[in-house]
Amino acid sequence: MNKQLNFVRDGVTKLPPGFRFQPTDEELVFQYLKCKVFSLPLPASIIPELNFCNYDPWDLPGELEQERYFFSSKEAKYKTGNRINRATASGYWKATGLDKQIISRRNQIAGMRKTLVFHMGKPPHGSRTDWIMHEYRLVTVTNKDCNSPLAKNPIIQNYLNHHMDKWVLCHIFLKKRTKKSTEEEVIQSCCNDNKEVKKTMAVAVHHEPKIFDFMREKARITDVLSSSSSSSSISSSITEVSSIGEENVEESSSCNIVF
Incomplete structure (x- = not known):
């Protein structure tokens, strides 16, 4: 029997030198999240558990420059609603764009990837930051053309939905600015500086005393x-x-x- 590898120490992923954790969307959904939801053995204990709402993105365990992965339980925003709480002490995670669907080979269980951006302050007037989160969750396929019993049996669907609502998998990272965007910011900054210099010179010439x-x-x-x-x-x-x-x-x- 193979012993499961555990790379989590004090809530932080510790990999041996020379190793990096770079899973695909399919691997995250069907090899890790699915196993976590249904209490199946994981390929490796490499993703810690925590509630990301209890941390600002820069305070999360692990190296700031590295991409981090966490299992997080869903926390309801309101007691009587189904909306997930995504607020932290300094801001909130705001969804952007459309969710990406990730289909399993048997078309029975699918994953959804939601992209969120961290905003400082209170909604809806928060300021956008470069912190990005991909939130993965499981869903059941309800396509009428699917011949799988999971898509037609309501009892099985209710059972699956009950378990799928327990966990999400979060991939959090700091967006790296490209060289092009950095150059554009420098050029824009220089243009603004030139405008200020020309404005100052114009004012000086206008008010220049006669010698x-x-x-x-x-x-x-x-x-x-x-x-x-x-x-x-x-x-x-x-x-x-x-x-x-x-x-x-x-x-x-x-x-x-x-x-």
Whole structure:
């Protein structure tokens, strides 16, 4: 008899060096969740149990940079309703997009994968974060064309539904930003910075004080004074010439009077 391997220590998955847990959707639903729901042996005890609503995503057990998997029991949001509680201390998990159906080979039991995004704050005004959760659950196939007795027997369906409502499997990880999105953010940031710089320069130019150029003004005053002194010299010369002419006229007149 093979002994089941247990890689869970204190609620944290501990794998040997060189090993990574990277299951497909089908493996998670039909090899782990199905076995958990119906109390069957698991391939390996590698997924711990906890209620994800009791933790913010960054406080969950395990490494922050790694993808984490948990079995979580369904907790009703209200006592009289069937809605699942997905609120935490700092925010809430909000569903996005359409659920993905995962069908078993015998078309008897199917899995559904719901994608949720963690939002900080209170709904509906929470702020979106990069924390993502894939929530897997089991459902029964009710296709009328299916020949399986599970799809037609209501007693079996009720039995299955009762057990399937007990557990969900959560895959929680921090979304990695692509290089393209990072470059776009840098470019946008640079554009915003350039806009701020241009705006500041425009304001500075608009309010730029007028600087008095003393050297230029001194040269201009000197030119004015020079031209003024030249004009004064010419005027004085004209005055002197006029005075000499008047004296000569007066002398001539006096001479004429004497004779």
